Amino acid sequence: MRRRPGLSVRMKLTLSYAGFLAVAGALLLAVVWVFILRYVPDKDQGLLGISPNRYLLVHTFAPAAAVAMAFLLVFGLVGGWLLAGRMLAPLTRITDAARLAGKGSLSHRIRLEGRQDEFRELADAFDTMLGELESHVAEQRRFAANASHELRTPLAITQAMLDVARQDPTHDRGELVERLQAVNARAIGLTEALLLLSRSDRGTFTRESVDLSLVAEEAAETLLPLAERRGITLDVTGGPARTSGSAELLLRMVTNLVQNALVHNLPAGGTVTVHTGTRGDTSVLRVENTGRPVPPDLVPTLTEPFQRGTERARTGGPGEHPGVGLGLAIVHSVVRAHDGTLDLAPRPEGGLLVTVRLPAA
Numbered sequence: 001m002r003r004r005p006g007l008s009v010r011m012k013l014t015l016s017y018a019g020f021l022a023v024a025g026a027l028l029l030a031v032v033w034v035f036i037l038r039y040v041p042d043k044d045q046g047l048l049g050i051s052p053n054r055y056l057l058v059h060t061f062a063p064a065a066a067v068a069m070a071f072l073l074v075f076g077l078v079g080g081w082l083l084a085g086r087m088l089a090p091l092t093r094i095t096d097a098a099r100l101a102g103k104g105s106l107s108h109r110i111r112l113e114g115r116q117d118e119f120r121e122l123a124d125a126f127d128t129m130l131g132e133l134e135s136h137v138a139e140q141r142r143f144a145a146n147a148s149h150e151l152r153t154p155l156a157i158t159q160a161m162l163d164v165a166r167q168d169p170t171h172d173r174g175e176l177v178e179r180l181q182a183v184n185a186r187a188i189g190l191t192e193a194l195l196l197l198s199r200s201d202r203g204t205f206t207r208e209s210v211d212l213s214l215v216a217e218e219a220a221e222t223l224l225p226l227a228e229r230r231g232i233t234l235d236v237t238g239g240p241a242r243t244s245g246s247a248e249l250l251l252r253m254v255t256n257l258v259q260n261a262l263v264h265n266l267p268a269g270g271t272v273t274v275h276t277g278t279r280g281d282t283s284v285l286r287v288e289n290t291g292r293p294v295p296p297d298l299v300p301t302l303t304e305p306f307q308r309g310t311e312r313a314r315t316g317g318p319g320e321h322p323g324v325g326l327g328l329a330i331v332h333s334v335v336r337a338h339d340g341t342l343d344l345a346p347r348p349e350g351g352l353l354v355t356v357r358l359p360a361a
Contacts, residue, residue, distance in 0.1 A: 009091075010084045017080030018073055025072045029065050090119035094126055106134035139304070147194060147305070154187035196252060196330055205246035205337075209361045212241040212250065212285050213276040219254040220274060223262060231268040234258070238276040241283035242361040245338040253334040254285065256327040257354055261289035265351070283360045291351035299344050299352075303332040331356075 007015075090112055100108045109130065112123035158180060165176050213236075220236045227234040243250070254274070261272040270290040277284050305326055328344075331354075335342040340358035347353055 010081070010088055013084035013087070014077060014080035017083065018076030021072045021076035022069065025069050029069075032061075090123060094119070094123055097126065097130070101130060101133075106130055106137060142304070151187070151190065154183045154190070157183050190326075194326070196249075205249060207244045208247060210243055210245055210247045210250050212243060212254070212283055212358075213238060215247070215251050215254050216258075216274045216276055216285065219251060219258050222255065223258050226259070226262055227272065230262060230265065230270070232262055232265055232270040232272055234262070234272045234274075236274045236276075238274075239278070241276040241278050241285065243283045243338065243340075243358040244361045245358070249334045249337070253331050253356070254287075256331050257285075257287040257356075260327045261287050261291075261352070261354075265289050265291045270351075278360055281360050283358045285356040285358075287354045287356075288347070289351045290347075290349070293350045294346040294352055296346055299346060302344055303328045303342070305329040 093110055093112065097108055097110045109127045110123040111127065112120045114120055161176055161179060161183075165171050165173075216236050216238075220234055224234060258272060258274060265272065272287070272289045275284075275286040275288075332342050335356055335358070338358050340356060343355040343357075345353045345355075
């Protein structure tokens with residue numbers, strides 16, 4: 001934004017200091033006149049005929065007062081300029097850091113030394129903002145790179161199968177169509193997941209009263225065939241847990257959690273428990289599953305896009321739910337859009353315990 005040039009803050013403070021000293025000096029002279037000189041007789045003989053009269057005192061005092069006023073003015077300008085520069089030095093460093101951040105350098109930090117004051121509080125807040133912004137930008141760049149890779153993979157597979165069909169006219173068309181349909185379904189699922197993730201990040205949805213217990217039952221009913229096929233016991237327990245939000249997004253959140261608990265479970269004989277309830281002014285949803293032990297240092301990365309266990313998402317075998325690596329990322333985004341918290345904790349005996357806390361309706 002273009003602005004007309006004006007006085008700097010340093011110059012304004014300098015003039016303020018000098019003006020304050022000049023006014024203080026003038027008031028001091030006024031006090032001398034009002035309380036001292038006005039009581040001196042203005043006669044030829046002076047006071048008691050031996051002291052100087054008012055005329056002599058005024059003409060003797062006036063030049064010295066003028067010199068003192070000039071000294072105060074110069075002292076106020078010079079001292080004010082130096083003092084203002086020293087006081088505004090932290091602000092200059094903050095401005096330089098803001099300019100660097102505006103040019104895209106988010107790794108720079110102010111790290112202002114000294115005791116706590118307003119400028120250092122501002123610098124610390126600015127450093128914290130830069131850290132959060134740098135982390136967010138890095139996450140978005142990773143997301144864009146991973147999304148590009150994941151979207152390119154189905155297209156590359158489709159192109160390869162079409163090239164094979166073009167070079168070999170005798171190839172089984174039915175098998176080709178079936179494989180193309182599977183690849184296309186994966187691409188559509190990935191695109192829908194990306195759109196859902198974007199929608200939940202924006203928070204543009206209509207809020208309504210939603211009972212998490214009913215949502216959990218609906219998600220469990222939908223995924224019951226998958227649980228039966230894997231030999232996993234799926235239980236829904238607890239009571240009503242009402243919150244305010246999007247029923248569609250909350251259903252996707254619970255569905256993703258339950259599906260993730262089913263897929264990352266024991267080969268057979270595993271369990272998944274979904275529990276809902278209310279604690280004070282918070283509605284709680286807890287999903288607990290058996291499975292292989294999860295390293296604690298791996299837990300923070302599980303909500304990153306395109307992560308599945310210790311590796312990137314990959315297509316699974318026939319009849320499985322391979323996913324696209326966005327399940328927990330969507331859950332995290334939905335929880336954040338509903339002003340809630342998401343906690344992931346590895347179970348000592350293996351598996352994961354996921355706890356979602358949302359404001360109660």
